[in-house]
Amino acid sequence: MEDLNATEELRVEQRTIGRALDGDRAAFAELYRAYAPRIFARVLMPKLGNREAAEDALAETFRTAFEKLDTFTDRGVSVYFWFARIAANKALDMHRAKGTTGRALANFETLVAPLSEGTPDPSELFDLRADFVTVRETVAGVLGELNARYRRAIELRFVEELSREECAAALGVKIGTFDVLLLRALRAFRKEWTSRVGENTNEP
Amino acid sequence: MNPDDIEPTAEELAEAEELARALERGHGPAPAKELETAALLRYAKDRGALDPARSQLTLDDALSRARPRKRTSSWRVILIGAFGLSAAAAATLLALQSGPAPEASALPAPPRALLDAQIRATTSEAASLEPLGAELKPYRVAVYSTLREHYGR
Numbered sequence: 001m002e003d004l005n006a007t008e009e010l011r012v013e014q015r016t017i018g019r020a021l022d023g024d025r026a027a028f029a030e031l032y033r034a035y036a037p038r039i040f041a042r043v044l045m046p047k048l049g050n051r052e053a054a055e056d057a058l059a060e061t062f063r064t065a066f067e068k069l070d071t072f073t074d075r076g077v078s079v080y081f082w083f084a085r086i087a088a089n090k091a092l093d094m095h096r097a098k099g100t101t102g103r104a105l106a107n108f109e110t111l112v113a114p115l116s117e118g119t120p121d122p123s124e125l126f127d128l129r130a131d132f133v134t135v136r137e138t139v140a141g142v143l144g145e146l147n148a149r150y151r152r153a154i155e156l157r158f159v160e161e162l163s164r165e166e167c168a169a170a171l172g173v174k175i176g177t178f179d180v181l182l183l184r185a186l187r188a189f190r191k192e193w194t195s196r197v198g199e200n201t202n203e204p
Numbered sequence: 205m206n207p208d209d210i211e212p213t214a215e216e217l218a219e220a221e222e223l224a225r226a227l228e229r230g231h232g233p234a235p236a237k238e239l240e241t242a243a244l245l246r247y248a249k250d251r252g253a254l255d256p257a258r259s260q261l262t263l264d265d266a267l268s269r270a271r272p273r274k275r276t277s278s279w280r281v282i283l284i285g286a287f288g289l290s291a292a293a294a295a296t297l298l299a300l301q302s303g304p305a306p307e308a309s310a311l312p313a314p315p316r317a318l319l320d321a322q323i324r325a326t327t328s329e330a331a332s333l334e335p336l337g338a339e340l341k342p343y344r345v346a347v348y349s350t351l352r353e354h355y356g357r
Contacts, residue, residue, distance in 0.1 A: 018272070021270075021272055021273035022273065023272035023273075025267055025270065028266070028270045029263060032262075032263045032266060036254065036259060036262070037253070037254045040252060041251060041252030041254070042252070043255065044252075045243075045247055045252035046247070048250070049239065049242075049243025049244075049246075049247075050230050050262055051230070051246075052230050053230065053251075055254075055255075058254070058262055059261075060267075062262060062263070062266035063266050063269045066266045066267070066270040066271065067269050067271050069270070069271070070271065070272075070273045074259075101231075102232060103231055104227075104229075104230055104231055104233075104234050104239060105232060106225035106236065106239040106240040106243040108244040110240075111241070111244050114269045115250040132251055132263055135244075136248045136251075139244070139248040140248075150207060154245060157227075158242065158245040158246055158249055161249070164224055164228065176220070176221070179221055179223070180212045180216060180217065180220040181207065181321035182223070183216065183219060183220040183221070183223055183238060184207055185207075186223075186238040186241045186242060187237075187238065188207075189241055189245070190237060190238075
């Protein structure tokens with residue numbers, strides 16, 4: 001992971017924040033482009049597991065951050081971690097409002113947490129604690145252990161991103177049968193994942 | 205034998221349908237663990253990449269809320285400074301306009317005879333107070349007259 005707190009990076013970032021606070025809109029845009037993709041991928045998606053919800057939370061995060069940028073206190077760490085904390089709070093708010101909004105949200109950090117090593121830096125507490133390559137390789141390894149039909153159901157739906165109808169047709173079954181097959185496939189995947197990497201039962 | 209050959213229970217059917225709907229629409233109830241597992245699998249596919257078009261919309265929206273540094277504190281300093289200066293100027297003007305305090309009136313000096321009468325009255329038990337009263341009366345008239353002239357009443 002790149003070092004966001006390196007001295008030179010911090011100096012450049014402080015200048016950008018200063019320009020933004022002086023009313024330079026291009027500086028706000030620079031901060032967004034530098035950190036929004038990472039906030040989305042490493043904070044919001046793992047906490048919400050729902051692309052549409054994560055996009056809304058990202059918008060909320062930067063609305064708040066840009067409205068309150070003048071309250072950001074430089075403590076010698078990147079403003080990224082301030083953005084990440086705001087994003088984590090937005091995700092938490094969405095989980096709390098789930099009963100009203102009816103959104104299907106899923107926090108998969110507990111599944112991924114055992115893949116990370118060492119103790120996190122306190123400033124990195126809101127980030128997903130595993131690098132993407134490790135996640136992808138572990139997923140591939142677990143898929144390789146599954147029954148071929150389960151593996152195929154998962155690949156069709158989540159790798160090839162086909163619709164339910166297309167998946168059912170590809171497997172030569174009715175849609176309802178495919179739904180059951182996918183449910184069983186996901187259960188088998190989780191069982192294999194947990195036996196392979198464990199599961200962090202504590203809330204991240 | 206395929207794993208989907210096993211007849212599903214009614215509960216399993218309901219869960220499968222709920223999960224399928226939640227994965228399709230992003231809304232509605234769904235079995236939590238399976239939903240988490242599906243989210244992990246989707247993440248492993250797309251790396252949680254942000255859609256560029258949606259990202260630009262989000263940026264435009266956030267920029268419309270962007271707020272430069274608050275200037276209120278410096279304005280407050282300027283206002284307080286201006287108020288202090290005006291108060292000081294007003295106090296100076298007031299002091300200048302009111303001018304110096306009037307000089308104390310010069311009362312007539314008591315005559316020597318009065319002072320002698322006072323000494324006699326205070327040192328001799330047998331002395332009468334009449335000579336002192338006689339000396340005091342014209343002096344009192346002179347003092348009152350001077351005060352009346354000076355203060356006009």
